[in-house]
Amino acid sequence: MTLPEGNDVPQWIHLLPAGDFRGTDGRGPYTVPDAEKLILHTMQGQKRLVLDENHATDLAAVKGGSAPAVGWIVELQARQDGIWGRVDWNRRGNALMQDKAYRGVSPAFAVDASGKAVTRLVRASLTNLPNLTLTELHTQETGMNPSDIARRLGLPENTPQADLEAALSRAGQALQLHTQVVGLAGLSGEQTVEAIVTGLKAKTSAVQTHAQQVTALEAQVKTLQEQASRTAAEAALKTAADGGAVITEDMKAELITLHMQNPASAEKIISGLPKLGTSVERHTQRKTSASDDDTKVAGLLGIKVEDMKKMRGDV
Template identity: 55%
Template sequence: MAGCLPVWHHDAMNALLHFHTMLPDSETPPEWIHLLPAGVFRGADGRGPYRLENPDALIRHSMEIEHGKILLDENHITDHAAKHGGSAPAMAWIVELQSRADGIWGRADWTKAGDDVWEKKSYRGLSPAFATNTDGVVTRIARASLTNLPNLTLTHLHTQSENAGMNPDDIARLLGLPQGSTESDIRAALGRAGSALTLHSQVTELTGLPASTSTDALVTGLRAKQETVSTHAQQQIDGLKKQLGEVRERASQAWLETAGKRKVISEDLGKELLTLHSQNPDTAEMIVNGLVDVPKNVTMHSRGASKIQPTAGSGGVASDLSSAMDDALGLTEKK
């Protein structure tokens, strides 16, 4: 478009581009002006594509670089004055930037010169100047100018209470709010929507899913991942339970072998005590303590927590044990 070539900023990293958009037809200058559209955009002359990413970071960086006041002049006179000298008065100062559903908006504090120009209806458009990196991502909003060569198609706010050229009730409905919601309610809902988009982006990155994944597909993916994690966790729990059971079984076996050396424990009773000890050691110990002691002149040990046999030096096989115990207890019938 003739007379609307980008002006290059003396910055080794970023090129400063000027685009243009129509201004509202009103008696007084608008408090809020639309500076950049959301998402991916091009100029009417085909330049681009450019992308608006991380609006909050862009706002912080732009306001920090410009010390909290972004210049609004006329016809990019500031750039010409920087090259050739001359006056470059401000028509307004953009003292606040906001991220909204349709892009970046700026609150303009108009000067007397700006009010006079607006009253004369000297300009019909606005040209925001911004810098991008090599990938086309907008990195800074540098300034804006009044112009008669509009290039970007943007919406506008005539006053602070109007909402991006849309009926507030329509915006509320799209956000799931009841009809008649206040501007504060709508702004809060827009903030939550922005947070939700950020969360969606972070979750898709963590799960390895594409950023374009729908919410339903993302929830399905998270559930599948949760089920996989739960199955693995249950397998670990089952393995630990099995190990614990084996430890308890070995402990009960060792206890029964020790008890069989001091108390007379039958094979059947030994099996019952083994099971009981794994569940209630105190009760098993109490039962064993009530059993008959092994005679002092008989040495005994248990094998496998079930059989009670004499040692190799105790005088014979299991059948001799009964006789030895009878003799020790005085139960042998004398001939």
């Protein structure tokens, strides 16, 4: 924020704007959803926030450099245009203000997991490059320093470089996994964890329903196959029985069961069943007639039947 004009050292400085805001370097947007809650979280457990120069506490102190305070923010106030802080200036700060050494204020604040909602103020700095809406350090800059990266990854600000690089590698893998899972869930674009979980549950439910439908269809097909096989076996057995084959009830049941399992074998057995036939051959002795006897006798004598009858006096 730009410092008030005038020769007097300001007692209050503007730390955060109201509503949605974005930095001049394009970062954001950010918002303060609840100003009173932000003030409570900021001042809880501490009586004052450091006010330094150009974020020396974040950039120089972590490397062992000097980061003196120029004043202390001892009170926060929610106003119509945002969050204001009352400053208790020290001699260095008073001198800088009277000398008009800086033209603006850059807050450092924490955000929630969405990266948008401001949850608390961390500190503020005097700067000549005010930006307002940089996630952590709000001077204009083209990149993020290690402490910014560590905070974004949920790590301590003084996390060693090697650990930061390992965490960034894991974050990259997690991002790739996130993209793949979004696709598996049947979604696209940026999605929340809740949306992905809902999509995966819907997919799982659909797969389970499909599996149940397939099982039901398989059971129906099996029943139809058994019915068709039984009908075919019964028709083949009826044909065999009509042709004279003797088929007992036990044999019929076994052949029907076999036909359901192996139609070709059942058909072969049925076609090979022995048949009794429809005609009856009688094998009792038959009485021969007189003419038949004359023929046999004449044959034995080697004469004609007429000559034999003449000799017998029948003619």
